[in-house]
Amino acid sequence: MKDWIWTRERKAAPARETLSREQIVAAAMTILDTEGIAGLSMRKLGTKLAAGATSLYWYVDTKDDLIDLLIDEVWGEIDVPEPELAGWRAGALLFGHSLRSAVLRHPWLPEVMYTRPSIGPNAMSMGSRGLVLFGAAGFSEHEIDLALGSVMSYVLGTVSAEVATREMVRKSGRSQESWVSDILEQAKVVAGDYPEMQKSVRRRTSMDLDSGLTENFVFGLDALLDGLESRVKK
């Protein structure tokens, strides 16, 4: 059995000024947030910490392990309200928004999240609090798992798509408007024969990207919560 990063601790206090896992994680996080996954290499991270690239391997077995730590760091930013505060429905809404904004702050997450299990301490804490929240809604035990999973999947799916378009704008290095109109022009060429698509595209261009994405998110989340609410056993 592999020994996981989560259960490996520093043996004793460092003898002298050294690197630390926290330091490495923090530096890697700022690289990821500003340059994306493709911008993170061990050599670059080493340089940023004024250290040799391979020094990092004392604190982390592989780059993938480092990314596991970074992902769990994000889960740690999400807050899941206690059900006593405002009840399940409002709590779930808040949870959804918190999850969304965390991913928007760390847009590299969707690209890596689906390639590894999330079993770090923060993921566990978040999951546990989510179960408590959804448990208060009156679902059966089994439905608690299903409902929480649905909401998380919806939120992560929506925000992944959202982040994808935001990131593509950013990477293009151009203004939102100019990028959108470029893509849409292209889409028009390819989709000339699809009038519904053209109409939808025209609808979208007529509104602000930011507020459109937010509205999209809220609309679906509300609908999903409606559907879940009606499943609570009376």
Add this chain to the structure above:
Amino acid sequence: MKDWIWTRERKAAPARETLSREQIVAAAMTILDTEGIAGLSMRKLGTKLAAGATSLYWYVDTKDDLIDLLIDEVWGEIDVPEPELAGWRAGALLFGHSLRSAVLRHPWLPEVMYTRPSIGPNAMSMGSRGLVLFGAAGFSEHEIDLALGSVMSYVLGTVSAEVATREMVRKSGRSQESWVSDILEQAKVVAGDYPEMQKSVRRRTSMDLDSGLTENFVFGLDALLDGLESRVKK
């Protein structure tokens, strides 16, 4: 403006027996489906086609462009029923299942899907047919976009998570049961203090992975469609 792959065509009939974009895409697809994204390199793909790696660059500008083609290929496998056949609700359910099973057939998709815009011809066709289907439900024009987007995000989010666990089992090279129990044992160590998590974990282990994942998918999709249905303007 970048010239997109979608609008670049072969000028004339090939002079002699040559490679072709279709051939390359097909070979790359089987590599992706069997070995995943990490298994696809231009050199390996070249070898598979009995060609030099750099020969491929005649047909495709970059590896990313090739992946764009592959993604659009997947969108081409999804069928979106006409609303006349069974109405919106049944059609949306069918669409969801079709989307899910396509991703299950091509488990590499979530890892790359969120890094680029889907504006290929098949994506356009799928989107257009989706709009037609949801248009028949009685939504306002604006709500059509929102509702379709929500369903797609939910389905892709759910199936991405699903594929992630399935792939991790596969890559571990061990039996489903042994992998699951390993992960759960680890989770237990990390999450000792979270009784709700432990209970949830125990619930999950007591059931078949396959049917559990399917039930999860259907439960949330049904709830979402319920919520959407109640939003149709009367």
Add this chain to the structure above:
DNA sequence: TGACGATCTCGTACGGTGTGCGAGTCCTTT
């Protein structure tokens, strides 16, 4: 004080990656 072992750093090297470039080969058209 001196020696030992643990902790930590890092230069070098290996085998991989995507792909730019330019030379070379084939086939059609004039």
Add this chain to the structure above:
DNA sequence: AAAGGACTCGCACACCGTACGAGATCGTCA
């Protein structure tokens, strides 16, 4: 026969993750 387009591909470059082992620095104990 000559020209020119269509296509193939070997070489080279810069970059990647990381295994390995030599070295540096420390606390501890004889």
